[in-house]
Amino acid sequence: MQFEVTILGCSGAIPAYDRHPTSHFLNYNGHGFLIDCGEGTQMQMAKHNIRRAKLDHVFISHLHGDHFFGLMGLISSFNLNYREAPLHIYGNEGIEEIVRAHFKHAQTVLRYPIEFHVVHPDKAAIIFENSFLTVESIPLAHRIPTTGFLFREKEGLRKILPEKIQQYQIPVGEIAKIKGGEDFIDGNGNRILNTELTLPPSKPKSYAFCSDTCYHEPILDQIKDVTVLYHEATFATEHAFRAKETFHSTTIEAATIAQKANVGTLIIGHYSARYDNLEILKEECQTVFPNTLLAIEGTVYPI
Amino acid sequence: MQFEVTILGCSGAIPAYDRHPTSHFLNYNGHGFLIDCGEGTQMQMAKHNIRRAKLDHVFISHLHGDHFFGLMGLISSFNLNYREAPLHIYGNEGIEEIVRAHFKHAQTVLRYPIEFHVVHPDKAAIIFENSFLTVESIPLAHRIPTTGFLFREKEGLRKILPEKIQQYQIPVGEIAKIKGGEDFIDGNGNRILNTELTLPPSKPKSYAFCSDTCYHEPILDQIKDVTVLYHEATFATEHAFRAKETFHSTTIEAATIAQKANVGTLIIGHYSARYDNLEILKEECQTVFPNTLLAIEGTVYPI
Numbered sequence: 001m002q003f004e005v006t007i008l009g010c011s012g013a014i015p016a017y018d019r020h021p022t023s024h025f026l027n028y029n030g031h032g033f034l035i036d037c038g039e040g041t042q043m044q045m046a047k048h049n050i051r052r053a054k055l056d057h058v059f060i061s062h063l064h065g066d067h068f069f070g071l072m073g074l075i076s077s078f079n080l081n082y083r084e085a086p087l088h089i090y091g092n093e094g095i096e097e098i099v100r101a102h103f104k105h106a107q108t109v110l111r112y113p114i115e116f117h118v119v120h121p122d123k124a125a126i127i128f129e130n131s132f133l134t135v136e137s138i139p140l141a142h143r144i145p146t147t148g149f150l151f152r153e154k155e156g157l158r159k160i161l162p163e164k165i166q167q168y169q170i171p172v173g174e175i176a177k178i179k180g181g182e183d184f185i186d187g188n189g190n191r192i193l194n195t196e197l198t199l200p201p202s203k204p205k206s207y208a209f210c211s212d213t214c215y216h217e218p219i220l221d222q223i224k225d226v227t228v229l230y231h232e233a234t235f236a237t238e239h240a241f242r243a244k245e246t247f248h249s250t251t252i253e254a255a256t257i258a259q260k261a262n263v264g265t266l267i268i269g270h271y272s273a274r275y276d277n278l279e280i281l282k283e284e285c286q287t288v289f290p291n292t293l294l295a296i297e298g299t300v301y302p303i
Numbered sequence: 304m305q306f307e308v309t310i311l312g313c314s315g316a317i318p319a320y321d322r323h324p325t326s327h328f329l330n331y332n333g334h335g336f337l338i339d340c341g342e343g344t345q346m347q348m349a350k351h352n353i354r355r356a357k358l359d360h361v362f363i364s365h366l367h368g369d370h371f372f373g374l375m376g377l378i379s380s381f382n383l384n385y386r387e388a389p390l391h392i393y394g395n396e397g398i399e400e401i402v403r404a405h406f407k408h409a410q411t412v413l414r415y416p417i418e419f420h421v422v423h424p425d426k427a428a429i430i431f432e433n434s435f436l437t438v439e440s441i442p443l444a445h446r447i448p449t450t451g452f453l454f455r456e457k458e459g460l461r462k463i464l465p466e467k468i469q470q471y472q473i474p475v476g477e478i479a480k481i482k483g484g485e486d487f488i489d490g491n492g493n494r495i496l497n498t499e500l501t502l503p504p505s506k507p508k509s510y511a512f513c514s515d516t517c518y519h520e521p522i523l524d525q526i527k528d529v530t531v532l533y534h535e536a537t538f539a540t541e542h543a544f545r546a547k548e549t550f551h552s553t554t555i556e557a558a559t560i561a562q563k564a565n566v567g568t569l570i571i572g573h574y575s576a577r578y579d580n581l582e583i584l585k586e587e588c589q590t591v592f593p594n595t596l597l598a599i600e601g602t603v604y605p606i
Contacts, residue, residue, distance in 0.1 A: 014383050015346050021376075039376040040343040043318050063408040065379045069372070073324075073342040076368045080317050094408035101404045105366040105397035107447050144410050 002029050003153060003205055003303040005228070007269065008044040010295040012234050012248075013066045015039070016273035020297060021066035022211060024230065025050050026151060028133055034058045034074075035149055035209050041070035042077050048298045052078060057128065059135070060091030061211060062121075062146035068095070072102050075114065083112045090117040090127055090135075092145050121145035124222055138222055140213035143247045148210040150223065158198035168192055205303045208263070211270050214243065215253035223261045228303050230295065231257055233268035236280055242272075251281050255288035269295030305332050306456060306508055306606040308531070310572065311347040313598040315537050315551075316369045318342070319576035323600060324369035325514060327533065328353050329454060331436055337361045337377075338452055338512050344373035345380050351601045355381065360431065362438070363394030364514060365424075365449035371398070375405050378417065386415045393420045393430055393438075395448050424448030427525055441525055443516035446550045451513040453526065461501035471495055508606045511566070514573050517546065518556035526564045531606050533598065534560055536571035539583055545575075554584050558591035572598030 004027050009020035021038025025045065032054040034041070045052060052074070060068045068091070078087065089095060096116040103110065119127055119137050122145075128135035131154070138148035157179035164170070168186055170178070178184055184192045208223045211232035223229060233255075234248035243250045249257075251268065258266035266289050271278055278294050285292035293301065307330050312323035324341025328348065335357040337344070348355060355377070363371045371394070381390065392398060399419040406413065422430055422440050425448075431438035434457070441451030460482035467473070471489055473481070481487055487495045511526040514535035526532060536558075537551035546553045552560075554571065561569035569592050574581060581597050588595035596604070 014380050015349070015376075018346075018350070020346065039373065040346060043321075043323065043343060046318070047321070063405075065375055065405065065409060069376045069379075070342065072368055073318075073372045076372075077317050092408075098401075098404045098408065101401045102366075102368065105395075105401065105447075106368060144408075 001156075002027055003207075004300050005207060005230075005303065006048055006050060006300045007267075007295045007297050008041055008048065008050075009036075009038045010269040010271060010297055011038075011066070012270045012272045013064065014273040015066075017276055019271065020044055021069070022061075022270060023070065024209060025055075026207065027054075028151075028153075030054065032056070033135075033151070036061055036067045036211070037070040037074060038066050039069040039073075042074045044297065052081070053083075055087075056085060057088045058090070059149045059209075060089065060095060061140070061148060061209070062142060062144055063092055063094050063098075064144065064212065067212075071095070072099065075099065075110070076108075078112065079108065079110050086113045086115055088115045088117060088128075090119055090149075092121055092147070093118050119147050121147050136222065138208065138210060138219055140210060140219065141216040141247065142212045142214065146212055148208060148213070148219070150209070150226065151207045153204040153206065155204050156201035158194070158201055160198050164192075164197045168197075170197075207303050210257075212248060214247045215249055215257070217257075217260070220257065220261050223257075223263065225262050225264075227264045228267060228301065229258050229261065229263040229265070230267045230269065232270035233281055233285065234270050234272050236275070237284055239272070239274070251284035252288055255285040255292060258285075258289040258292070264291070265301075266292045267295050267301060268292060304459075305330055306510075307603050308510060308533075308606065309351055309353060309603045310570075310598045310600050311344055311351065311353075312339075312341045313572040313574060313600055314341075314369070315573045315575045316367065317576040318369075320579055322574065323347055324372065325364075325573060326373065327512060328358075329510065330357075331454075331456075333357065335359070336438075336454070339364055339370040339514070340373040340377060341369050342372040342376075345377045347600065355384070356386075358390075359388060360391045361393070362452045362512075363392065363398060364443075364451060364512070365445060365447055366395055366397050366401075367447065367515065370515070374398070375402065378402065378413070379411075381415065382411065382413050389416045389418055391418045391420060391431075393422055393452075395424055395450070396421050422450050424450050439525065441511065441513060441522055443513060443522065444519040444550065445515045445517065449515055451511060451516070451522070453512070453529065454510045456507040456509065458507050459504040461497070461504055463501050467495075467500045471500075473500075510606045513560075515551060517550045518552055518560070520560075520563070523560065523564050526560075526566065528565050528567075530567045531570060531604065532561050532564065532566040532568070533570045533572065535573035536584055536588065537573050537575050539578070540587055542575070542577070554587035555591055558588040558595060561588075561592040561595070567594070568604075569595045570598050570604060571595060
């Protein structure tokens with residue numbers, strides 16, 4: 001099972017040092033989900049060998065440009081490449097108006113449908129679900145309505161033990177039922193308990209994306225125990241006054257959220273253009289939450 | 304006198320092979336003019352050491368996304384960098400509506416004024432003028448209203464000959480008048496003709512930007528004898544049918560325009576994503592117009 005995120009952009013609002021505005025590409029077993037789509041995202045996807053065709057769902061956290069100015073280019077390139085499959089866009093009210101203004105003046109009628117899903121910025125809700133994942137919105141606290149996104153794997157099937165299949169001569173047709181939790185009745189009418197035949201499924205994994213936001217404890221309950229938390233850390237502690245002014249987080253604040261939520265791994269990003277060398281940001285976080293990683297463009301992080 | 308253009312993006316509508324959508328930065332003696340602003344332009348400016356602060360005028364040829372999707376990011380970064388100087392944007396009606404839709408939803412009030420100058424797409428006109436340059440709009444023929452731009456240096460001052468200053472003991476205060484074409488009256492009341500004291504000014508140089516357009520002879524009069532012509536050549540001859548369908552030009556069409564207009568140098572660009580190697584495009588042009596160059600990103604072309 002593949003469950004991994006590729007960082008396409010790790011910059012804060014002003015791109016600098018060849019860092020690009022925010023975009024994460026989440027791959028779940030070949031199904032693509034794009035989280036934010038800063039300017040240049042389509043070029044970053046090409047650079048890092050991510051095929052646009054694999055993508056049907058785009059989640060936009062908020063309408064500050066560094067989180068969605070690449071959306072129009074992506075939509076256009078899909079169109080020029082003869083896309084037919086619907087594209088689902090999840091985000092705050094307003095995206096649709098902006099997209100429609102563009103295509104009106106370009107006199108373009110898209111070859112494929114876009115379905116806009118308006119996300120309520122003030123209450124957590126499941127905004128997407130399929131057979132293997134749910135996506136929840138996470139209300140964040142920023143200057144304008146902003147939501148994070150929490151990708152939770154659904155509980156999988158139990159794992160059948162190969163040696164038991166042989167031992168009890170279990171027919172192929174029974175295996176799916178046993179994985180689903182049923183007992184097995186053998187040819188002599190004996191009941192073999194499911195617990196003897198299987199192991200429990202792997203613990204479901206989860207990825208929480210929290211950007212942009214100031215330090216905001218109300219998210220703790222929702223993101224508790226997630227496997228990987230991405231949390232913005234725009235500023236080092238030295239510039240905490242700027243974090244406060246701009247409704248962003250410092251390193252220590254991001255790490256404190258990770259520690260209080262008991263997450264597995266913290267990835268930080270959305271670095272201010274004032275930092276060329278990012279090590280100071282990581283080191284500050286690690287004083288509070290040792291398992292902190294820097295979001296680096298092109299890097300694939302397994303969930 | 305510096306008069307040069309840096310190619311920031313040379314790609315057609317779908318970016319490919321690390322080529323970016325259209326943008327040209329024109330530097331006239333330290334004054335910057337941006338022509339088109341495809342997605343990623345602000346990052347390309349940084350990469351090629353072009354300072355945003357030098358830029359006050361942006362010209363947008365038309366409202367297909369590959370020619371202006373980078374505009375919003377540029378405007379935002381100016382704002383985040385505390386710009387105060389007005390930014391002038393020249394282009395078709397519609398740009399203002401799109402820009403305002405963005406800032407409404409971002410709840411952003413810019414720190415600096417933007418002045419939108421609507422360009423009439425059907426008739427050539429001088430749309431900008433200062434003491435050293437004029438910019439004319441060039442009506443092109445594309446799927447939606449599109450204008451090229453023609454930057455013409457104004458005629459400079461005559462060049463005074465240093466040896467004549469000494470010979471006739473010309474006072475410093477007289478030099479500007481002589482450069483402006485006046486004769487000189489020496490201390491004895493003798494008139495020295497201007498033609499004896501000066502050489503004519505250099506021939507004014509000019510840069511014509513023509514993209515996107517199909518083959519369109521009506522532009523020939525206006526661009527006659529320009530120093531450098533940029534003309535799109537999206538397709539090789541082999542794909543002429545696609546050029547026709549999409550209102551673009553082939554190599555041979557671009558070169559024929561250059562040849563008929565008697566320009567000095569032709570630069571081609573806006574390459575279709577189907578061409579990895581661009582040599583075929585250049586070679587086809589050179590069969591008609593030998594002095595053809597490929598637009599290559601980061602390259603500075605003197606005018």
